[in-house]
Amino acid sequence: MHDLTRCVQHPAVSQDGFKSLAVPTHRASTIVYDDPRDFARRAERGLDGYTYGLHGTPTTRILEAQLTALHGGARTMLVPSGQAAVAITMLAVLKPGDKVLIPDHVYPPVRSLCAGFLAERGIAHDVYDPLIGGGIADLIDASTRLIWLESPGSGTMEVQDVPAIARAAQARGVLTGCDNTWASPLLFKPLAHGVDVAVEALTKYVGGHSDLLLGSITVNDFGLRKALKDVLGVLGIGVSPDEAALALRGIETMGVRMAHSGRVAREFAERLQDAPAVARVLHPALPSCPGHEVFLRDFKGASAVFSLVIKPEFTARITPALGHLSLFAIGASWGGTHSLIAPMDVAADRTVRPWSPAEGLVRLSIGLEEPGELWEDLSRFLAALDAS
Numbered sequence: 001m002h003d004l005t006r007c008v009q010h011p012a013v014s015q016d017g018f019k020s021l022a023v024p025t026h027r028a029s030t031i032v033y034d035d036p037r038d039f040a041r042r043a044e045r046g047l048d049g050y051t052y053g054l055h056g057t058p059t060t061r062i063l064e065a066q067l068t069a070l071h072g073g074a075r076t077m078l079v080p081s082g083q084a085a086v087a088i089t090m091l092a093v094l095k096p097g098d099k100v101l102i103p104d105h106v107y108p109p110v111r112s113l114c115a116g117f118l119a120e121r122g123i124a125h126d127v128y129d130p131l132i133g134g135g136i137a138d139l140i141d142a143s144t145r146l147i148w149l150e151s152p153g154s155g156t157m158e159v160q161d162v163p164a165i166a167r168a169a170q171a172r173g174v175l176t177g178c179d180n181t182w183a184s185p186l187l188f189k190p191l192a193h194g195v196d197v198a199v200e201a202l203t204k205y206v207g208g209h210s211d212l213l214l215g216s217i218t219v220n221d222f223g224l225r226k227a228l229k230d231v232l233g234v235l236g237i238g239v240s241p242d243e244a245a246l247a248l249r250g251i252e253t254m255g256v257r258m259a260h261s262g263r264v265a266r267e268f269a270e271r272l273q274d275a276p277a278v279a280r281v282l283h284p285a286l287p288s289c290p291g292h293e294v295f296l297r298d299f300k301g302a303s304a305v306f307s308l309v310i311k312p313e314f315t316a317r318i319t320p321a322l323g324h325l326s327l328f329a330i331g332a333s334w335g336g337t338h339s340l341i342a343p344m345d346v347a348a349d350r351t352v353r354p355w356s357p358a359e360g361l362v363r364l365s366i367g368l369e370e371p372g373e374l375w376e377d378l379s380r381f382l383a384a385l386d387a388s
């Protein structure tokens with residue numbers, strides 16, 4: 001063999017006796033076939049067959065199968081981000097003339113997707129009160145095709161009555177999709193509560209280290225799965241096996257990370273109720289959080305993200321006070337090992353459940369730092385808020 005050929009042809013080595021606990025990272029654009037007849041018949045391999053790297057490799061399939069098992073669904077599909085998971089679900093389900101209902105506390109880019117991109121393509125949306133429960137039935141009309149849920153909601157943390165909304169939707173033949181990023185399937189399984197599609201930003205707790213972007217869509221129905229696969233195929237959307245490999249590493253420690261951070265977050269949330277600048281703590285495990293009773297009924301526990309409502313007279317000091325933090329980093333995309341804090345402009349995103357523009361809101365995500373040192377850091381922020 002010529003050296004140039006040798007550079008291209010990888011020698012076969014024995015894999016006998018090699019067994020590792022890690023999932024191999026299989027990279028591929030081309031999938032090769034042993035025989036031209038197999039190649040000609042590749043479409044017959046079905047939705048799970050290997051035909052082209054874009055449509056999956058054993059690495060991505062393993063993560064998909066793991067998420068499917070955790071959700072108790074029929075099939076999971078990986079997509080490049082949490083936002084892509086929401087957008088692709090809506091694109092697969094909604095056609096011109098259809099309407100989607102979204103909760104007022106929805107992850108803000110989803111509201112933009114509906115108000116802009118989907119509206120321009122003849123798909124309507126209505127915004128509903130996240131605490132509407134079974135009352136959603138009154139908002140369903142002949143054009144309603146999908147009801148979107150997110151529980152608890154981004155920033156303001158209202159816990160939705162997912163089973164009641166799913167029942168009302170089912171009774172009218174309307175599909176439901178739920179963004180389950182906050183809970184992960186360890187704390188809440190939307191499909192077990194009657195939802196048709198569960199989406200998650202794996203970017204957050206599954207990845208767990210603030211270094212990857214990935215999303216998942218889990219369905220309980222093979223028809224939906226075909227519709228989603230078709231959209232992924234024609235839009236040319238697939239994910240890198242390297243991102244999947246990082247997520248496969250992250251998911252192994254997700255349980256202990258979430259249990260630890262969840263415990264610390266809960267303790268901090270309780271203590272923060274006494275801070276003079278804090279009007280309310282929005283943590284689903286506390287009675288001050290809207291939907292608290294639903295949380296107790298439906299969730300196995302709380303993750304490590306919650307919010308503080310800051311009293312109007314202290315809001316002007318939020319920005320300078322954040323400068324007193326040294327362990328908490330300022331930023332979005334929570335769920336990693338580093339604790340984060342982010343001021344959020346809620347009023348601008350509310351149309352159904354008004355939010356007083358005078359009140360401030362900061363969202364916290366507790367990481368894995370030593371809790372005593374984290375509390376000291378937070379105390380400096382609270383003291384600075386108070387120093388007026």
Ligand SMILES: *Cc1c(COP(=O)(O)O)cnc(C)c1O
Pocket residue numbers: 080081082083084107150154179181182201202203204213214215333
């Ligand atoms: C972060 C987040 C998303 C988007 O995830 P990306 O992977 O960053 O696109 C969607 N929904 C919720 C609730 C989120 O917190």
